[in-house]
Amino acid sequence: MASQELYGELASQLRAIPAVARELSRSCPPNCPPASLGVLAVVSRHGELRMSRLAELLDIDMSVTSRHVAHLAERGWIDRLPDPHDRRSRLLRLTPGGMDMLRAALDGVTASLADHLRDWSDQDVLELCRLLERLRTAFTADCRPRTQTITM
Template identity: 35%
Template sequence: MDEHAETLRAVEHELTALLRRGRAVSWEVAREVHPNLEPNAYGLLLWLRRSDRIRLTDLAARLGIGKGTLSRQIRALETLGLVSRTPDPSDRRASQLSLTEEGQRRFDAARAARLEHIRRVLETWPAADVAEFARLLGRFNDAWP
């Protein structure tokens, strides 16, 4: 058997395990942010926290999802009081999305718990390995279409 093919199978296996665990953690973290929050909304909140303010079209492009789908998810977050829309100063027809103060508070608390879990998992790793792991994950994510 081709060694490269076997290595790719190993990568696929590990990614599958990581994604399975990630989905389980996403449910837990979403519930920490708000009991009625859908698990996939954590990623939206993460991007909004990083961006401060962002247009829906720009966020949809970054996440690779349709504007209609994203708009429905954002409306749900608005209903929960976690996200707000404000007019875009450069184009009054558009709006910018941002976390509300409550959304920031809840997200930051849930994120701190998630980061603590990651810290515990990686605490026995040498710092250079953790840095290399982060670099390689970033490279992989950047290459993903």
């Protein structure tokens, strides 16, 4: 197990991640905020899905999910179709315009990453991807309630 000092350094580095995310968001089309890009990416990855499933995958409240979906539907990037198995529900599906927007945003993000990491080797980028996936899994795989209380 790593030392407390090492975990402190990791915490410090993780606090810098929002700055990286902000810089990457600047490379997205101006009419596609990062939250919209996230929703488009999830719908693209999972195909047609119900709003409740989208909220679960994004780990956000249904009311927030509903606002995101309304925003994307207004722009013609997502269709809301009747669910043939449950007429009370809607299935969400990416439109061709939504797919075009997702591609444009991802192209911008990819170009920004390539520019900022131009002196990184493929192995370095692959290792970062592997470690970030491992970090994400460590935090999302264990959904048990926390019993330890932090006092200040």
